[in-house]
Amino acid sequence: xxxxxxVMSRAIDVVWLLGAAVVVVGATLLACIGLWWISAVTxxxxxxxxxIASRREAQIILTATVGCISIISxxxxxxxxxxxxxxxxxxxxxxxxxxxxxxxxxxxxxSADPNLKRIVRRWTVALGVPVAVYIALATVPFGMWxxxxxxxxxxxxxxxxxxxxxxxxxSGTLQRSVIIxxxxxxxxxxxMGFLLPEFGIQQGRLRGVVNNANLLGxxxxxxxxVALMAVKRTSARVVLLGxxxxxxxxxxxxxxxxxxxxxxxxxxxxxxxxxGLLVTAGLAILGIIVALVWPSFLNVFEGVTRGNDxxxxxxxxxxxxxxxxxxxxxxxxxxxxxxxxxxxxxAANGGIPGLIVVGILWVAILYTSARVGGRTLxxxxxxxxxxxxxxxxxxxxxxxxxxxxxxxxxxxHSDLTSKLRTVPGPDKITSTRNKAATGLA
Numbered sequence: 013x014x015x016x017x018x019v020m021s022r023a024i025d026v027v028w029l030l031g032a033a034v035v036v037v038g039a040t041l042l043a044c045i046g047l048w049w050i051s052a053v054t055x056x057x058x059x060x061x062x063x064i065a066s067r068r069e070a071q072i073i074l075t076a077t078v079g080c081i082s083i084i085s086x087x088x089x090x091x092x093x094x095x096x097x098x099x100x101x102x103x104x105x106x107x108x109x110x111x112x113x114x115x116x117x118x119x120x121x122x123s124a125d126p127n128l129k130r131i132v133r134r135w136t137v138a139l140g141v142p143v144a145v146y147i148a149l150a151t152v153p154f155g156m157w158x159x160x161x162x163x164x165x166x167x168x169x170x171x172x173x174x175x176x177x178x179x180x181x182x183s184g185t186l187q188r189s190v191i192i193x194x195x196x197x198x199x200x201x202x203x204m205g206f207l208l209p210e211f212g213i214q215q216g217r218l219r220g221v222v223n224n225a226n227l228l229g230x231x232x233x234x235x236x237x238v239a240l241m242a243v244k245r246t247s248a249r250v251v252l253l254g255x256x257x258x259x260x261x262x263x264x265x266x267x268x269x270x271x272x273x274x275x276x277x278x279x280x281x282x283x284x285x286x287x288g289l290l291v292t293a294g295l296a297i298l299g300i301i302v303a304l305v306w307p308s309f310l311n312v313f314e315g316v317t318r319g320n321d322x323x324x325x326x327x328x329x330x331x332x333x334x335x336x337x338x339x340x341x342x343x344x345x346x347x348x349x350x351x352x353x354x355x356x357x358x359a360a361n362g363g364i365p366g367l368i369v370v371g372i373l374w375v376a377i378l379y380t381s382a383r384v385g386g387r388t389l390x391x392x393x394x395x396x397x398x399x400x401x402x403x404x405x406x407x408x409x410x411x412x413x414x415x416x417x418x419x420x421x422x423x424x425h426s427d428l429t430s431k432l433r434t435v436p437g438p439d440k441i442t443s444t445r446n447k448a449a450t451g452l453a
Contacts (some may be wrong), residue, residue: 049372071115079109080193089223107173114154117179124178130382131424132178138380139417140171143408149362154343166409174417181425188417194235195252198259201228218262218387227263230412232256232303236272241387242426267401275394282386326351333360341366354399354406385427
């Protein structure tokens with residue numbers, strides 16, 4: 013690509029990111045004054061106009077971006093109290109737009125190489141099969157056929173979106189769309205915390221455009237991971253990591269903060285150890301300097317380091333359910349209160365077999381991630397750790413598991429392309445052999 017082409021590509025990326033952020037912030041302001049229907053129509057009209065005016069490649073990116081934002085919007089704070097049907101509709105529409113984007117990318121001639129297709133197939137099986145088995149264990153023994161069918165349909169939709177993503181990955185569509193959607197969500201939430209704190213802050217914690225602080229923390233964790241592992245330009249990486257860090261501190265989400273730290277530590281240990289240690293040391297020194305110059309800065313860590321235990325209730329509820337029915341549990345959704353942990357929720361809903369299925373799911377995630385590379389394994393380890401404190405890993409109809417699956421694919425593709433760049437080409441191999449033959453190597 014020429015220098016002019018590279019500049020134009022960077023300019024387009026910036027415009028997409030700023031445009032998405034402006035649209036989400038504008039829609040947020042409309043929703044804040046009770047005009048969420050106008051907000052939705054505004055997004056749809058602007059997206060349609062941009063789509064019509066764009067090149068075919070840009071249309072593919074825009075379709076996928078709106079799909080990702082629609083899925084995230086399924087957990088928006090601005091949906092009405094009785095908006096469960098709208099929330100489900102947004103997830104279905106978002107998944108449909110991702111599929112349309114995939115088919116458009118394929119029709120434009122984008123085709124993934126066999127290695128990437130193999131990774132996509134493995135990821136589909138690793139995530140889809142254990143979740144489907146868990147749903148069966150938690151519903152069929154209790155005659156919950158409606159729940160069984162609806163949740164299994166969610167598993168199928170999840171698997172279809174993942175399995176059809178190869179052309180999007182090959183074209184770079186999915187990577188850009190996921191980054192733009194997460195960045196727009198986190199940045200607009202931070203803006204909302206400053207501009208409209210009465211809506212964006214709940215009990216001193218930032219929740220922004222989604223319905224609770226822990227959910228925003230999860231999106232910030234994913235944004236930090238994808239910025240660190242899949243964004244190539246240093247300037248964009250710094251901006252996105254900064255936004256993720258601000259959101260994590262402001263949401264005071266301990267599970268998401270811990271998950272991002274785990275991802276960074278594992279990445280340092282598995283990849284560029286020296287560089288990672290230097291960067292970590294530099295950030296630590298910078299933090300010390302800022303704390304000395306601006307002592308009140310340390311107050312932002314109070315939420316993350318708070319000592320109250322909000323997960324002990326989940327353990328008590330899960331243990332009570334397992335004691336009453338150790339081999340079957342109490343069924344999906346029949347626990348005494350919401351359990352904020354994937355393994356504990358599985359044990360309560362499906363008994364000991366449900367807990368075993370979660371263990372298999374963890375092994376599948378880690379094994380599949382390890383087969384790809386160090387970056388993907390770092391994300392897999394962090395996701396497993398995070399799922400110990402949140403139940404998103406077992407909710408196939410929820411937005412969190414779908415966005416996580418897309419982020420995993422983005423990081424896996426980055427891992428794969430990084431490996432391909434380090435493999436010497438035929439000319440280099442021949443040159444090395446010639447040097448060895450002449451004694452110059």
